[in-house]
Amino acid sequence: MEHNILIIGGTGLVGKTIARILEKRNPHFNIFIGGRKGGKTDKDLKIDVTDPGSFKVISEKKINLIILSVNDKTDQVLRFAIDNSIDYLDITKPTPDLVKAYDVAKSSKVNSRIVFSSGWMGGIVPGLANTLSDGTEDIREIKLFVYYSVKDLAGESSAHFMAENVAVPFSHYKNDKPVSIRHFLNTEVFDFSFGIGKRSAYNFDVPDLYILNRVERVPDVSVKMTYNSKFITWLLGSFQYLRIFSILSLKERKMIFGSSGNGDQSVF
Numbered sequence: 107m108e109h110n111i112l113i114i115g116g117t118g119l120v121g122k123t124i125a126r127i128l129e130k131r132n133p134h135f136n137i138f139i140g141g142r143k144g145g146k147t148d149k150d151l152k153i154d155v156t157d158p159g160s161f162k163v164i165s166e167k168k169i170n171l172i173i174l175s176v177n178d179k180t181d182q183v184l185r186f187a188i189d190n191s192i193d194y195l196d197i198t199k200p201t202p203d204l205v206k207a208y209d210v211a212k213s214s215k216v217n218s219r220i221v222f223s224s225g226w227m228g229g230i231v232p233g234l235a236n237t238l239s240d241g242t243e244d245i246r247e248i249k250l251f252v253y254y255s256v257k258d259l260a261g262e263s264s265a266h267f268m269a270e271n272v273a274v275p276f277s278h279y280k281n282d283k284p285v286s287i288r289h290f291l292n293t294e295v296f297d298f299s300f301g302i303g304k305r306s307a308y309n310f311d312v313p314d315l316y317i318l319n320r321v322e323r324v325p326d327v328s329v330k331m332t333y334n335s336k337f338i339t340w341l342l343g344s345f346q347y348l349r350i351f352s353i354l355s356l357k358e359r360k361m362i363f364g365s366s367g368n369g370d371q372s373v374f
Contacts, residue, residue, distance in 0.1 A: 112169045114140040114153055114183060115176030119259060120197070124173060138167060161186050174198055177267075181207050184220070191217040199224040200267050201276060204313045224313040226252060226329070231314045232322055247326035248318055251296045251307050255334045257367030269359035273351040276311040278328045279319040290339075290346040294330050307332040308343050334370070 111128065115121045116139030125137055139145060144152030151167065154160045155178040164172070164186065171193040174183055177200070184207055187194035199207055204224050211220050223229035231250055239245055268289075277284035290308040297304045307330035318327045333339045345351055351359060 109135045109171075110138065110167055110169045111135055111171045111173065112138045112140050112151065112153075112164060112167070113173045113175060114155065114178075115174065115198070117141045117143075117145075118175060121173075121175040124175060138169065155183055156180070158182050158186065164192070165190065171195065177203060179203055181210050184210055185214075187218065188214045188216055188220065193219045193221075195221045195223060197223045197228050199313065200271065201311055201313045201316050202271075205316060222313075222317075225317060226250065226312045226314055229314070229317070232317055235318070235322065235324075243323075245322075245324050248324050248328075250312070250314060250327075250329045251298070252310060252312075252329065252331035253298055253302060253305070253334065254331055255367070255370035256338060257334075257370040259367065259369045265363040266360060268363040269356060271311065272346070272359060272363070273349075276315075278309070278315055279324075280326055282319070282325040288346055290342045292330075293343065296330065296332075305332040305336070306339065306343075308339065 109132070113121045113125055116125055121139070125139065128135055128137055136149070138149050138151050140151045140153035142152070142154045144150050151163050152160060153163065155174075155176060161183070169192060172183060172187050172195070174194070174196045175198055177198050178184065178196075184194060184196070186192070188211065196207065199222070201224075204222060208222060211222075225231060231248075235245060235248060272289050275286045275288050278287055279285065287309045289310060292309050293306045295304055296307050310329050310331035312329050315327050315329055318324045333342075345362075354362075
């Protein structure tokens, strides 16, 4: 069987990384890259997630699997994949959009594999929980602590998500009930390994909160994060406590979160 894989958003950092790994491990696969501008080869497809008319090329190229590495806010690609029985893997959605997409899939007649792997580090946390516990049935609580570097290569989309949502309440889960909280509040000290030591960590929204509670059925789920810069961590917490984010414009919030570094170490 011919394997034709389309990576939409394949010109971005995450998309390029996925393409590189797939090409190295599976040289017999046909890897197509989808983007708004197209490209110079027959493997570069002009696809705009906001324009379903541009999806015709997906059928023409007989794509078997769509990997979405750009946020499709209106779930046009998801609906196309379901309607055309194409396997679909989404690794990009922030929590509010993930909830909407999950509801779309649940209310549809699905004849292909639809996988939502949004989450911290590509959704690795639920997989680790299942591996370490032989399933999540007996897990009562999961706490995820994230150490995030200001040198990270996450780029514009990640920064813009934080700018758009930092002043918006989100939920963690206690006794299987959603509890409304805000980013960068409710500090908890965690002793990180790898020489990092004890750091104050603050509320942070990642899709694992929703997935671990609503899908994996863990009653208590929380996520806290800290930056490698103690000053930046404290500053963001102070901004939230004083509700400064609520009075800043989106443009001003983007300036706060908008820097992208040259990369840093990855530790688990």
